[in-house]
Amino acid sequence: xxxxxxxxxxxxxxxxxxxxxxxxxxxxxxxxxxxxxxxxxxxxxxxxxxxxxxxxxxxxxxxxxxxxxxxxxxxxxxxxxxxxxxxxxxxxxxxxxxxxxxxxxxxxxxxxxxxxxxxxxxxxxxxxxxxxxxxxxxxxxxxxxxxxxxxxxxxxxxxxxxxxxxxxxxxxxxxxxxxxxxxxxxxxxxxxxxxxxxxxxxxxxxxxxxxxxxxxxxxxxxx
Amino acid sequence: xxxxxxxxxxxxxxxxxxxxxxxxxxxxxxxxxxxxxxxxxxxxxxxxxxxxxxxxxxxxxxxxxxxxxxxxxxxxxxxxxxxxxxxxxxxxxxxxxxxxxxxxxxxxxxxxxxxxxxxxxxxxxxxxxxxxxxxxxxxxxxxxxxxxxxxxxxxxxxxxxxxxxxxxxxxxxxxxxxxxxxxxxxxxxxxxxxxxxxxxxxxxxxxxxxxxxxxxxxxxxxxxxxxxxxxxxxxxxxxxxxxxxxxxxxxxxxxxxxxxxxxxxxxxxxxxxxxxxxxxxxxxxxxxxxxxxxxxxxxxxxxxxxxxxxxxxxxxxxxxxxxxxxxxxxxxxxxxxxxxxxxxxxxxxxxxxxxxxxxxxxxxxxxxxxxxxxx
Ligand SMILES: Nc1ncnc2c1ncn2[C@@H]1O[C@H](COP(=O)(O)OP(=O)(O)OP(=O)(O)O)[C@@H](O)[C@H]1O
Ligand SMILES: [Mg+2]
Numbered sequence: 001x002x003x004x005x006x007x008x009x010x011x012x013x014x015x016x017x018x019x020x021x022x023x024x025x026x027x028x029x030x031x032x033x034x035x036x037x038x039x040x041x042x043x044x045x046x047x048x049x050x051x052x053x054x055x056x057x058x059x060x061x062x063x064x065x066x067x068x069x070x071x072x073x074x075x076x077x078x079x080x081x082x083x084x085x086x087x088x089x090x091x092x093x094x095x096x097x098x099x100x101x102x103x104x105x106x107x108x109x110x111x112x113x114x115x116x117x118x119x120x121x122x123x124x125x126x127x128x129x130x131x132x133x134x135x136x137x138x139x140x141x142x143x144x145x146x147x148x149x150x151x152x153x154x155x156x157x158x159x160x161x162x163x164x165x166x167x168x169x170x171x172x173x174x175x176x177x178x179x180x181x182x183x184x185x186x187x188x189x190x191x192x193x194x195x196x197x198x199x200x201x202x203x204x205x206x207x208x209x210x211x212x213x214x215x216x217x218x219x220x221x222x223x
Numbered sequence: 224x225x226x227x228x229x230x231x232x233x234x235x236x237x238x239x240x241x242x243x244x245x246x247x248x249x250x251x252x253x254x255x256x257x258x259x260x261x262x263x264x265x266x267x268x269x270x271x272x273x274x275x276x277x278x279x280x281x282x283x284x285x286x287x288x289x290x291x292x293x294x295x296x297x298x299x300x301x302x303x304x305x306x307x308x309x310x311x312x313x314x315x316x317x318x319x320x321x322x323x324x325x326x327x328x329x330x331x332x333x334x335x336x337x338x339x340x341x342x343x344x345x346x347x348x349x350x351x352x353x354x355x356x357x358x359x360x361x362x363x364x365x366x367x368x369x370x371x372x373x374x375x376x377x378x379x380x381x382x383x384x385x386x387x388x389x390x391x392x393x394x395x396x397x398x399x400x401x402x403x404x405x406x407x408x409x410x411x412x413x414x415x416x417x418x419x420x421x422x423x424x425x426x427x428x429x430x431x432x433x434x435x436x437x438x439x440x441x442x443x444x445x446x447x448x449x450x451x452x453x454x455x456x457x458x459x460x461x462x463x464x465x466x467x468x469x470x471x472x473x474x475x476x477x478x479x480x481x482x483x484x485x486x487x488x489x490x491x492x493x494x495x496x497x498x499x500x501x502x503x504x505x506x507x508x509x510x511x512x513x514x515x516x517x518x519x520x521x522x523x524x525x526x527x528x529x530x531x532x533x534x535x536x537x538x539x540x541x542x543x544x545x546x547x548x549x550x551x552x553x554x555x556x557x558x559x560x561x562x563x564x565x566x567x568x569x570x571x572x573x574x575x576x577x578x579x580x581x582x583x584x585x586x587x588x589x590x591x592x593x594x595x596x597x598x
Contacts, residue, residue: 055512055590076516082590083514094509096226098233110225111515139233155513 001064002162002195003029003052008061010047010218021047022058023218029195031162034186036206037199038223039215045199046167048215052197053086053165054078066162083111087156087194089166089185094152095140101127101151102136108158126154130184146177153185157192164189164196170205182208227527241495242535245574248488249539252566253558254546255484259477260562261555267467268401269338270460274345275311275437277445278463279455286458286466288315288434293455295412295431300452306442311346312433314339314415315402319385332385333374335366336402339415339433346437347409353378353395356409363394364414367406371396373553389418403467435463485569493577496528500581507585508592521582525575532574536567 010022021044029035037045050056051063054070063070065085073081082088095104105123109115127133130150140148149169156164166185170178182198186208189196198209206212212223231238264271279301284291295312302310316339319332326332340346342356347365356365370376370393380393391410400407416432419425426432438448438457445457458466465471500507507520540563550556 050591053512079511079514079516081514082512083516086514088513090509090512094513096506096510098230099226103229107226107510108513111519159514 001028002031002066003027003197004062004064005052006062008048008051008058008063010044010051010056011059020218022051024061025218025220027052027213027220029163029197031193031195032190033211034189034196034198034209036209036212037197037215037220038201038203038206038212043215044218045215048220049165049167049197049199052163053088054082080112083108083161084159085161085163087159087161087164089149089152089156089164089169091168091171095148095155097140100137100139101132101143104140104151105155105158108155112159123154123158126157127151129188130154144177145172146181149173149177149181150184153181153188157188157194160192162194164194166196166198168199168201170200170202175204178202178205224522224526224530226523227530231527231530237499238531241499242531242538244495245492245532245535245570246539246542248484248491249536249567249570250542250546252481252484252488252570253540253543253563255477255481256562256566257543257547257556257558258554259474259481260559261557262477263470263474264399264557265401265404265555266470266473267403267464268399269336269348269407270402270464270467272348272400273437273460275439275460276441277438277443277448277457277459279310279436279438279448279452279457280434280463282449282454282456284435284456286456286462287468288313288466289468291434292427292429292432293435294429295433297452297455298436301436301438301448304443304448304451306444307438307440307448309345309439311344311437311439312339312341312412313346313435313437314412314419314433316415316419317403317405318408318418320382320391320408321385323381323383323390333370334405335370335408336405337364337384337408337410337415337418338402339410339412341412345439348397348400350395351398353393355395356411357394358411358413360392360394361411362389362391362414363411364391365395365397365409366393367400367408368396368398369401369406370408384418387418387421389414403469485573488570489573489577492532492574493580496524496574496578497581497584500524500584504588505592507588508590511588511590517582517586520585524582524585525578528578529571529575532571536570540567 005025005027008022008025012019012021025048039045051058054065096107099107102123106115106119109119127136130153132147132150135143135147170181173181182205185196213220214223280286280291281293298310298312301307316337318337319334321332340356342358347355350365351368357363376393378393381390383390420432448457449455510520543558547556547558
């Protein structure tokens with residue numbers, strides 16, 4: 001199982017009051033599965049994704065990514081875990097503005113060491129698959145929103161990590177573009193055998209997903 | 224380096240402006256240190272040029288030549304002390320000189336320092352033109368070259384010493400020899416004595432009066448000499464330089480200015496880089512979310528600051544040398560390459576060090592800032 005979360009809770013303490021952002025949530029995602037989470041604002045979707053993505057430690061429960069228990073991993077090694085095991089697709093403007101498209105992908109390789117010829121070839125291949133074959137040298141501000149999001153998708157696959165997490169990847173896109181982007185995510189997930197979770201507000205995107213969960217007041221239910 | 228250079232390339236205007244600030248600061252620091260160095264050289268170049276390790280004064284003189292009066296007869300006793308290789312007597316007096324046929328219209332008398340030494344002594348600087356001080360030419364003097372370049376005196380010129388019957392003849396020139404901000408005029412000890420102590424009693428009854436001895440010798444024990452030779456104090460050469468009238472105060476002022484300048488520039492530079500870093504909080508959050516370690520980001524920031532400061536400081540140095548070329552010659556500007564390197568490194572360390580504040584800030588950025596937010 002690529003991602004396995006058991007009875008995970010997250011409590012935010014603010015002064016005397018407590019916010020239970022996640023309440024005994026469990027989920028398993030295997031490779032090749034594309035799962036969606038929908039739910040109203042403030043229901044805990046981003047919190048869930050942050051925990052699944054090793055950005056946040058749960059207050060309670062167990063999180064395993066590729067059978068590694070993240071509560072047993074030191075903080076310092078968490079960034080490396082994120083780098084190697086998780087691909088993030090974030091809402092907007094998450095590309096480095098001063099790096100061109102290709103360099104934005106290669107940045108991930110730089111973080112873990114040297115960039116090899118194979119890495120460059122792989123990055124170009126990914127970009128071509130996502131229809132960006134002619135944009136290698138472009139800077140993010142020279143791309144449309146949809147193109148930018150496609151670069152972000154390519155980046156999330158760059159390290160060949162087993163888990164892809166997307167937080168409202170279509171929020172800033174119109175319907176056509178959103179469809180295009182989500183279908184590309186779905187295609188890559190299937191083709192490369194990744195486990196993927198997408199948080200979305202957009203019900204029309206659910207057709208691309210294998211399973212759909214609803215989050216409400218920190219509780220997760222399968223639809 | 225990868226991120227650092229790419230970003231520098233992308234944000235040319237922004238980084239050019241920050242670079243400009245560093246260039247200006249470096250420029251200011253180097254100009255000021257050049258002026259400071261020039262001034263302090265002017266006030267004691269002759270002593271600084273000495274090879275001597277120690278200087279012997281009359282006890283109570285406080286390492287000031289004008290307050291010290293010794294008899295040259297002590298020389299043999301000092302020479303006999305352990306570690307002493309050579310001893311040279313020294314005497315000084317401030318004079319004004321003028322052409323022998325009087326000051327012409329539009330000309331001035333020239334202030335100078337009359338320095339008595341023994342011919343052939345190690346206190347005699349290298350002659351660049353003419354002859355060295357020679358006992359056979361009793362009134363022959365060797366002058367600093369500024370007397371020729373600025374005041375138009377030539378070898379063979381006879382000059383009158385203001386306020387006395389004595390005339391001197393310029394027989395040679397040396398360079399970079401100043402004393403108390405005045406051009407040095409090296410002369411036979413006997414000649415200086417004749418000028419200084421012509422009035423009866425002006426030597427306090429000291430026979431063969433001189434002002435001080437310079438001692439050559441690495442293993443000289445100053446305390447030992449003070450014990451063995453009556454009525455003297457022995458100080459190091461640097462103490463002798465500090466004892467020059469006004470030297471410490473002058474240097475202190477300049478050092479103070481430099482220190483303030485450097486401290487203030489440290490703040491300015493630190494604030495610049497800090498603001499720059501804060502602007503990029505979101506970016507760094509994203510980088511962390513996708514797996515960048517603190518070390519990776521820190522390296523990017525520090526290397527960027529390093530590259531930017533390094534080249535700005537180099538340009539600042541270049542600018543300083545260019546400015547030095549257009550400075551008028553009388554300007555006491557003396558840029559010591561060693562000082563340039565030291566201050567250059569200090570500035571570099573300051574800017575890189577100040578970027579560490581920003582790095583601290585980065586390590587506190589929560590990668591969560593990257594999630595679920597629209598900019
Ligand atoms: N750092 C925090 N400190 C305190 N409370 C927080 C923090 N982050 C989130 N919360 C709270 O936890 C709850 C869940 O937040 P979360 O961001 O997961 O919601 P969401 O489902 O992603 O909402 P949206 O659809 O608007 O993005 C909210 O009530 C929010 O106020
Ligand atoms: Mg959210």
